[in-house]
Amino acid sequence: MKNTKHIFFDLDNTLWDYRKNAGIAIRKIYESFRIEEKFGYHFDEFYPHYHQINEDLWEKYRDNKISRKELQESRFPLSFQDLGIPKPDFAVDFEQQFMDEISTGQFLVNNAKEILDYLKDKYHIHIITNGFAQTTHYKINNTILKEYVETVVTAEGAGVPKPHPIAFSTGIEKSGAEISESVYIGDDWVADIIGATRFGMEAIFFNPLSESHKWIENVPVIDDLIEIKNYL
Numbered sequence: 001m002k003n004t005k006h007i008f009f010d011l012d013n014t015l016w017d018y019r020k021n022a023g024i025a026i027r028k029i030y031e032s033f034r035i036e037e038k039f040g041y042h043f044d045e046f047y048p049h050y051h052q053i054n055e056d057l058w059e060k061y062r063d064n065k066i067s068r069k070e071l072q073e074s075r076f077p078l079s080f081q082d083l084g085i086p087k088p089d090f091a092v093d094f095e096q097q098f099m100d101e102i103s104t105g106q107f108l109v110n111n112a113k114e115i116l117d118y119l120k121d122k123y124h125i126h127i128i129t130n131g132f133a134q135t136t137h138y139k140i141n142n143t144i145l146k147e148y149v150e151t152v153v154t155a156e157g158a159g160v161p162k163p164h165p166i167a168f169s170t171g172i173e174k175s176g177a178e179i180s181e182s183v184y185i186g187d188d189w190v191a192d193i194i195g196a197t198r199f200g201m202e203a204i205f206f207n208p209l210s211e212s213h214k215w216i217e218n219v220p221v222i223d224d225l226i227e228i229k230n231y232l
């Protein structure tokens with residue numbers, strides 16, 4: 001990747017550890033709502049239900065099948081129903097508190113700081129995320145990410161989520177980069193890697209959970225961010 005001047009990162013689970021920060025936030029709210037005492041389900045029983053439903057809804061959001069509002073209104077009601085609580089009236093408040101709490105999460109993905117320190121003097125660093133505008137702002141400005149990132153584009157800002165090319169072209173326009181000098185790095189095969197390569201950008205697939213995926217020529221696959229050093 002010789003001519004690279006700009007690096008575009010995905011945010012959730014690429015730099016900002018959504019899995020860890022969300023787990024901590026949801027456990028805290030689960031306890032404050034005293035759900036185990038009221039309904040008999042331990043947090044560890046609940047969390048896999050939430051995880052699966054949230055992943056499925058984000059895929060639908062990415063594929064333009066549901067709106068952001070529908071995602072937010074349904075993920076906790078569906079998760080609690082799936083757990084075995086038929087009418088979880090408290091789930092609306094749960095979502096509200098979750099949105100407040102998740103934004104305060106500080107954990108970054110392993111080696112995020114190390115690789116950003118390595119990249120920062122040689123490249124311009126940007127973010128294109130499918131995350132919501134307000135939470136994205138907090139995730140960056142509450143953490144050391146603010147010291148590295150020059151421009152940020154959200155799905156709301158672009159008008160469409162990745163893998164839509166407009167999400168990427170908005171990032172290119174906002175940063176002043178050329179497509180030919182840009183690399184995209186993300187952990188979602190469809191949104192990040194299919195999206196970026198179809199748009200014409202080089203890409204690196206970050207796959208820490210070893211999820212099954214297809215292969216695209218000249219797209220390296222890494223399972224630790226520090227391996228970016230092998231390509232940039």
Ligand SMILES: [Mg+2]
Pocket residue numbers: 010011012013014186187188
């Ligand atoms: Mg991601």
